[in-house]
Amino acid sequence: MLMFKFCIVLVVGLAGVMAKPAPLTQEPSCGYESCHPIDDKKINIHLVPHSHDDVGWLKTVDQYFYGAKTEIQSAGVQYIITSAVEALLRNRDRRYIQVETEFFKKWWDEATESQREDFQNLVNRGQIEMINGAIAMNDEACTNYQSTIDQFTWGLRFLNDTLGACGAPKIGWQIDPFGHSREQANLFTQFGYNGFFFARLDENDRLHRKANKRMDFLWQGSDNIESSNIFGSVFGSDNLYFPPQDLNWDVGETNDPIIDNPSSPDYNVPFFLKSVQNTVNRYKKWFPTNNLLFTMGGDFQYQSAEMLYMNMDRLIKIFKNHTEINVIYSTPSCYLKAVNDAKPNLTLKTDDFFPYGNSDHEYWAGYFTSRPNSKRFERVGNNILQATKQLTALSKILSGHDFTDDVNDLREQMGIMQHHDAITGTEKQNVTKDYVRRLTKGIRNAEKHFSEILGSFVTSDNKDILLNLDLQTCLLSNVSICTTAEKNVIVVYNPLSRPVSHYVRIPVPEGSYKVYDAESKPVHCDILPAISKFKHIPKEVGTPLPYDLVFEAKINAFGMYVYYLKKTGDNTKPGSSVKTQTKFGSSENGFELNPETNLLKSVTIDGVTVDIKQEFLYYQSAKKDIWSGAYLFRPLPETVAISLSETVYIESVSSTTSVDEVVQVFNDYIKQIIRVYKAPGHNYVEFDWLVGPLPNLTLPNMGNEVITRFTVADFDNKNVFYTDSNGRQLMRREINKRPDYTYNHTYEPIASNYYPVTSRILIRDEAKNLEVAILNDRSQGGSSLNQGEIELMVHRRLFHDDNKGVNENLNETEFGQGVVVRGSHLLTLGPITTTNKNQKNAETKEKIRELKKLLSPIVFVAPTDKTKEEIFKVINENSFIYAGGSNNNPEGVHVMTFEPWKEDSYILRLENIFDAANSTVSVDLNKIFLNIKFNSIKETTLAANHWLDDYKKIPKFSWSTDVKDTSGWTVDMSQDDGTKITLTPTEIRTFIVKV
Numbered sequence: 001m002l003m004f005k006f007c008i009v010l011v012v013g014l015a016g017v018m019a020k021p022a023p024l025t026q027e028p029s030c031g032y033e034s035c036h037p038i039d040d041k042k043i044n045i046h047l048v049p050h051s052h053d054d055v056g057w058l059k060t061v062d063q064y065f066y067g068a069k070t071e072i073q074s075a076g077v078q079y080i081i082t083s084a085v086e087a088l089l090r091n092r093d094r095r096y097i098q099v100e101t102e103f104f105k106k107w108w109d110e111a112t113e114s115q116r117e118d119f120q121n122l123v124n125r126g127q128i129e130m131i132n133g134a135i136a137m138n139d140e141a142c143t144n145y146q147s148t149i150d151q152f153t154w155g156l157r158f159l160n161d162t163l164g165a166c167g168a169p170k171i172g173w174q175i176d177p178f179g180h181s182r183e184q185a186n187l188f189t190q191f192g193y194n195g196f197f198f199a200r201l202d203e204n205d206r207l208h209r210k211a212n213k214r215m216d217f218l219w220q221g222s223d224n225i226e227s228s229n230i231f232g233s234v235f236g237s238d239n240l241y242f243p244p245q246d247l248n249w250d251v252g253e254t255n256d257p258i259i260d261n262p263s264s265p266d267y268n269v270p271f272f273l274k275s276v277q278n279t280v281n282r283y284k285k286w287f288p289t290n291n292l293l294f295t296m297g298g299d300f301q302y303q304s305a306e307m308l309y310m311n312m313d314r315l316i317k318i319f320k321n322h323t324e325i326n327v328i329y330s331t332p333s334c335y336l337k338a339v340n341d342a343k344p345n346l347t348l349k350t351d352d353f354f355p356y357g358n359s360d361h362e363y364w365a366g367y368f369t370s371r372p373n374s375k376r377f378e379r380v381g382n383n384i385l386q387a388t389k390q391l392t393a394l395s396k397i398l399s400g401h402d403f404t405d406d407v408n409d410l411r412e413q414m415g416i417m418q419h420h421d422a423i424t425g426t427e428k429q430n431v432t433k434d435y436v437r438r439l440t441k442g443i444r445n446a447e448k449h450f451s452e453i454l455g456s457f458v459t460s461d462n463k464d465i466l467l468n469l470d471l472q473t474c475l476l477s478n479v480s481i482c483t484t485a486e487k488n489v490i491v492v493y494n495p496l497s498r499p500v501s502h503y504v505r506i507p508v509p510e511g512s513y514k515v516y517d518a519e520s521k522p523v524h525c526d527i528l529p530a531i532s533k534f535k536h537i538p539k540e541v542g543t544p545l546p547y548d549l550v551f552e553a554k555i556n557a558f559g560m561y562v563y564y565l566k567k568t569g570d571n572t573k574p575g576s577s578v579k580t581q582t583k584f585g586s587s588e589n590g591f592e593l594n595p596e597t598n599l600l601k602s603v604t605i606d607g608v609t610v611d612i613k614q615e616f617l618y619y620q621s622a623k624k625d626i627w628s629g630a631y632l633f634r635p636l637p638e639t640v641a642i643s644l645s646e647t648v649y650i651e652s653v654s655s656t657t658s659v660d661e662v663v664q665v666f667n668d669y670i671k672q673i674i675r676v677y678k679a680p681g682h683n684y685v686e687f688d689w690l691v692g693p694l695p696n697l698t699l700p701n702m703g704n705e706v707i708t709r710f711t712v713a714d715f716d717n718k719n720v721f722y723t724d725s726n727g728r729q730l731m732r733r734e735i736n737k738r739p740d741y742t743y744n745h746t747y748e749p750i751a752s753n754y755y756p757v758t759s760r761i762l763i764r765d766e767a768k769n770l771e772v773a774i775l776n777d778r779s780q781g782g783s784s785l786n787q788g789e790i791e792l793m794v795h796r797r798l799f800h801d802d803n804k805g806v807n808e809n810l811n812e813t814e815f816g817q818g819v820v821v822r823g824s825h826l827l828t829l830g831p832i833t834t835t836n837k838n839q840k841n842a843e844t845k846e847k848i849r850e851l852k853k854l855l856s857p858i859v860f861v862a863p864t865d866k867t868k869e870e871i872f873k874v875i876n877e878n879s880f881i882y883a884g885g886s887n888n889n890p891e892g893v894h895v896m897t898f899e900p901w902k903e904d905s906y907i908l909r910l911e912n913i914f915d916a917a918n919s920t921v922s923v924d925l926n927k928i929f930l931n932i933k934f935n936s937i938k939e940t941t942l943a944a945n946h947w948l949d950d951y952k953k954i955p956k957f958s959w960s961t962d963v964k965d966t967s968g969w970t971v972d973m974s975q976d977d978g979t980k981i982t983l984t985p986t987e988i989r990t991f992i993v994k995v
């Protein structure tokens with residue numbers, strides 16, 4: 001689209017030429033006018049040179065960039081970009097696309113001035129097209145939409161800062177992710193993108209698309225957002241995003257070069273004419289127009305770019321006089337433009353591309369769960385990133401202290417974590433370690449000046465007391481490690497634009513404790529036994545503590561609250577404990593155990609009781625041929641999950657005025673706390689599970705994949721269940737069925753029904769008007785294989801490789817044993833629909849709870865030698881930190897992003913979390929924060945790299961489909977009124993604001 005814009009600019013420029021002499025320097029011509037012309041009467045082959053550069057996989061990010069460790073893989077991105085640039089300078093006809101901004105950024109930072117200038121010129125004249133543009137090519141199954149938006153925002157900003165308008169991508173290039181989400185398509189439309197190109201989809205789907213000329217199609221990204229439609233294109237290649245047969249000319253590949261010297265005995269032009277003709281004869285049956293895209297590249301190709309380009313030059317040359325085929329250098333944008341000009345009638349796709357099966361027995365459903373600990377750590381990273389970005393912005397606005405540099409590292413590391421071999425868990429173990437190292441560093445950088453930020457909200461003369469605190473989040477509190485002393489300051493910050501009640505949990509040693517709020521009033525707190533003693537953790541890592549201290553914090557929107565925690569004695573008095581008790585919680589929210597099995601019997605939410613059983617089970621992995629691995633989930637054929645609930649016993653029961661907890665022990669590697677909090681609004685039951693180390697099973701080296709399964713009694717969901725798409729819209733799933741094509745489910749009846757669950761999975765019994773949902777805390781594979789069931793895979797340990805390239809078994813170990821995983825599931829239920837205004841339907845409850853879980857309050861802890869009077873004196877003189885945000889924001893409004901941007905600007909991004917037709921909501925941007933008024937507000941596209949006013953002027957592509965005609969995404973501003981803006985159902989709007 002930007003290209004259209006440049007057409008306009010150019011025309012204006014020509015008008016100006018009349019008055020002034022023609023400028024000698026070249027006008028940017030990165031628009032569609034820089035596309036090589038196609039020949040309408042022929043088949044046009046668009047050669048798209050590209051290199052697929054993983055931001056970590058077999059090697060770490062740095063090893064890939066610099067080209068280290070060639071014994072693992074010959075791959076060096078610095079050579080690739082440098083070599084491509086040189087090859088492009090040699091011949092203006094050549095084209096290249098640059099994809100991963102993490103690598104482009106590294107290259108740019110180390111490039112010389114003249115290299116940068118060359119690159120810029122190539123971009124300006126359309127020889128290089130910047131594509132995708134995010135830090136990494138993100139996975140689409142395990143990611144949350146907020147992190148996808150963030151990593152696009154961060155990557156696209158770098159492109160605009162360095163390359164300007166010609167560097168703005170227009171194409172989603174997701175060529176390697178293992179399946180594709182509807183939400184990704186939705187986001188692309190709102191980034192202002194025109195196309196979504198990819199390679200991996202279920203093989204049955206591919207065959208069906210080929211047979212029906214549907215390899216190009218139109219994809220509707222959302223039921224709610226007007227014109228959320230994007231052109232979709234699947235590559236024709238038999239080898240994913242690699243070149244067609246015989247045309248793979250990278251160094252180390254075995255295809256012959258084109259030899260067009262007739263005097264050479266190896267002259268082979270006829271061979272290539274024939275080979276390409278054969279490819280064209282096949283492809284042209286699959287695509288709707290006379291344009292065919294050839295992906296001319298692959299993993300880390302173009303280290304010796306000239307090799308590929310010399311052969312492509314010749315390929316173009318030998319087809320110069322061909323009667324049927326025209327070969328040109330091209331880019332995805334030029335291909336898309338050519339297809340659009342041909343005005344095809346496309347089919348409309350409304351669902352997604354999960355799960356991805358590359359054969360009848362190879363479903364890529366294992367990676368939804370692989371490496372559960374790094375998947376969870378990524379979510380923790382997001383939680384801390386959002387909180388620290390907000391605090392940095394608030395501190396800058398309210399006190400003038402600018403700590404923006406602190407969050408930049410975490411911004412980048414979180415982008416890297418979204419990569420399709422990072423959050424997926426499909427990288428080598430050494431690379432996992434590097435990701436964890438990076439993310440830990442990013443987090444510590446982001447919270448480095450938290451004490452100063454806290455201090456910046458305080459005007460007291462004694463604020464040095466706060467500045468001297470070493471406030472840190474307890475990243476190891478999931479294994480009961482956290483450093484506390486006799487006296488501690490605890491700061492809790494709520495990153496949501498709504499007030500929350502949150503139960504703070506801090507691991508503590510044996511002892512009795514008191515907690516005080518900032519008015520020096522004691523706060524009720526409980527001491528509960530920790531889930532485990534974590535004996536396997538060595539001393540160097542820390543000392544796991546035996547108890548959890550728990551207290552309720554009620555915090556305003558964007559509010560910060562300071563507490564004082566004091567040890568008052570050496571003996572612990574845990575909450576009352578009666579092991580024979582079977583009912584827990586209150587008549588509003590609670591649960592009951594079956595005294596015979598010690599398993600869950602029923603759950604009560606908002607006064608409604610439903611019989612639900614919960615247990616752990618495992619799948620045995622297949623014994624031969626195709627194994628479960630980092631990517632694949634392949635249970636034994638004709639198997640069902642095997643129960644691990646034979647001998648469940650209750651280790652402890654704790655019941656206090658604020659929380660009831662039961663610790664169940666399933667076996668020597670599975671434990672679980674079932675928990676219900678008693679404060680109003682906590683309408684869910686929590687399952688806090690601990691699984692691992694997983695054993696070798698009955699057969700030597702047999703893989704072991706553990707699930708949790710909830711079974712609702714007497715429930716008819718008619719084989720249908722729902723899973724979220726990247727934490728946002730819901731996707732309808734039906735057992736053994738795909739909306740778009742047919743497949744034979746009998747080959748893999750379990751794995752082919754597994755879908756990614758990144759925030760929730762639910763079932764509905766329409767006749768009973770009852771919905772039961774499980775919210776999770778990281779990506780997991782999940783399904784509902786039988787009526788009333790919901791299952792989620794929580795952990796996997798595998799002793800074979802699944803032959804998808806990583807060449808390592810997914811046998812994660814830590815401290816000399818299989819890795820241990822801890823996680824949390826929240827169960828909630830309610831009516832599917834309700835006519836009673838005071839009653840919330842299940843969907844509403846889930847959306848609100850999901851947010852509170854995703855962006856939960858951040859707890860900072862610092863030991864201190866000061867008394868509580870000394871600490872609170874400083875706090876009490878100030879009021880801001882108690883209420884940064886207004887508590888009166890409309891319920892549907894979620895302030896997704898509030899972060900420092902450039903010099904004096906900030907990003908403010910708002911989302912309507914509800915999708916019901918009547919949920920349109922208005923909000924005054926100047927009433928979101930109590931003390932902050934914005935004097936400049938300018939709207940942008942979703943990733944903040946186009947001013948909306950500019951974007952609106954760009955002509956949009958229109959498409960005809962079998963269902964309807966559509967054109968590009970727009971924002972409806974007709975209901976806005978000054979600073980009061982309107983959000984339609986699920987809409988997200990992004991603003992650059994200044995105070």
Ligand SMILES: *[C@@H]1O[C@H](CO)[C@@H](O)[C@H](O)[C@H]1NC(C)=O
Pocket residue numbers: 317318319320321
């Ligand atoms: C194409 O045709 C032109 C004009 O007839 C001729 O000069 C040229 O050599 C031909 N090129 C090839 C590659 O055959």
Ligand SMILES: *[C@@H]1O[C@H](CO)[C@@H](O)[C@H](O)[C@H]1NC(C)=O
Pocket residue numbers: 160161164165940944945946947
């Ligand atoms: C992109 O960069 C240009 C040139 O630096 C700047 O003027 C423009 O405001 C930037 N666009 C956005 C949306 O920030």
Ligand SMILES: [Zn+2]
Pocket residue numbers: 052053054176177420
């Ligand atoms: Zn890849």
